[in-house]
Amino acid sequence: MSMHFLSVEGLRKAYPASGAAANPPVFEDIHFGIGKGEFVCIIGHSGCGKTTILNVLAGLEEPSGGAVIMDGREVKGPSLDRGVVFQGHALMPWMSVLGNVAFAVKSKWPDWSRAAVEAHCTKYLGMVGLGHALHKKPAELSGGMKQRVGIARAFAIQPKMLLLDEPFGALDALTRGTIQDELLKIVQATGQTVFMITHDVDEAILLADKVILMSNGPLAKIAEIVDITMPRSRTRTDMHHDPQFYRIRNHLVDFLVHRSKN
Numbered sequence: 001m002s003m004h005f006l007s008v009e010g011l012r013k014a015y016p017a018s019g020a021a022a023n024p025p026v027f028e029d030i031h032f033g034i035g036k037g038e039f040v041c042i043i044g045h046s047g048c049g050k051t052t053i054l055n056v057l058a059g060l061e062e063p064s065g066g067a068v069i070m071d072g073r074e075v076k077g078p079s080l081d082r083g084v085v086f087q088g089h090a091l092m093p094w095m096s097v098l099g100n101v102a103f104a105v106k107s108k109w110p111d112w113s114r115a116a117v118e119a120h121c122t123k124y125l126g127m128v129g130l131g132h133a134l135h136k137k138p139a140e141l142s143g144g145m146k147q148r149v150g151i152a153r154a155f156a157i158q159p160k161m162l163l164l165d166e167p168f169g170a171l172d173a174l175t176r177g178t179i180q181d182e183l184l185k186i187v188q189a190t191g192q193t194v195f196m197i198t199h200d201v202d203e204a205i206l207l208a209d210k211v212i213l214m215s216n217g218p219l220a221k222i223a224e225i226v227d228i229t230m231p232r233s234r235t236r237t238d239m240h241h242d243p244q245f246y247r248i249r250n251h252l253v254d255f256l257v258h259r260s261k262n
């Protein structure tokens with residue numbers, strides 16, 4: 001029996017064939033574990049199945065084989081125990097910024113007063129720099145601002161696990177850095193367990209305790225799991241001074257360039 005907070009055991013996913021020929025599985029034989037409070041990034045080329053794995057962890061998609069166990073229970077459907085931030089922001093367009101976050105918060109804590117819900121949402125929206133935009137509608141926001149609402153919404157329900165699908169992809173470099181710092185602060189303060197998809201090697205090194213490297217699909221597999229052994233206190237501005245930084249970075253880049261083919 002695995003002692004991990006989350007364990008992924010023999011996961012396989014095949015989509016039904018669209019024509020006469022059967023589709024090979026996108027991935028198979030995927031095993032990994034995530035400890036409580038661990039921050040895990042997954043990296044691999046487009047199409048290897050990262051989003052599919054994240055959707056299975058979220059309970060939004062069923063695997064064709066294998067299982068996901070979180071906190072001793074098999075994941076069988078979506079739950080407020082898992083907060084998901086998608087690539088697209090998935091906001092309700094008729095609700096304000098505050099309303100979008102409040103909707104999730106009320107689902108989690110139906111007994112809270114209106115004032116308590118508002119105070120809670122305002123705190124998390126403030127953390128992502130949206131304190132001034134509480135009453136705006138999603139259509140009035142930039143893509144990056146919408147993404148920050150999605151991030152605040154996922155944090156605000158204080159899930160047991162955060163699942164992030166390239167959450168910073170749409171942000172400009174400056175905002176991206178600020179939100180990465182905020183994410184690190186919140187995660188360190190709350191001991192949050194995180195599974196995050198990224199294409200950015202430096203982002204993975206900054207944020208992760210370990211990085212899962214996936215080979216190309218179809219029949220994608222986990223090629224390697226790399227421990228980021230640099231001290232947890234690393235920051236964007238000083239991590240490249242660490243003697244381990246370039247060794248780890250070169251290892252990850254070399255995988256993506258040369259070793260990711262099946």
Ligand SMILES: Nc1ncnc2c1ncn2[C@@H]1O[C@H](COP(=O)(O)OP(=O)(O)OP(=O)(O)O)[C@@H](O)[C@H]1O
Nearest residue numbers: 015016026044045046047048049050051052053217
């Ligand atoms: N609903 C679906 N029906 C059929 N095939 C699908 C479906 N969803 C995903 N796929 C296929 O599964 C494979 C993996 O897709 P997935 O989005 O998980 O990859 P990814 O690694 O997240 O890619 P990216 O980095 O581009 O987001 C792709 O080949 C994709 O075409």
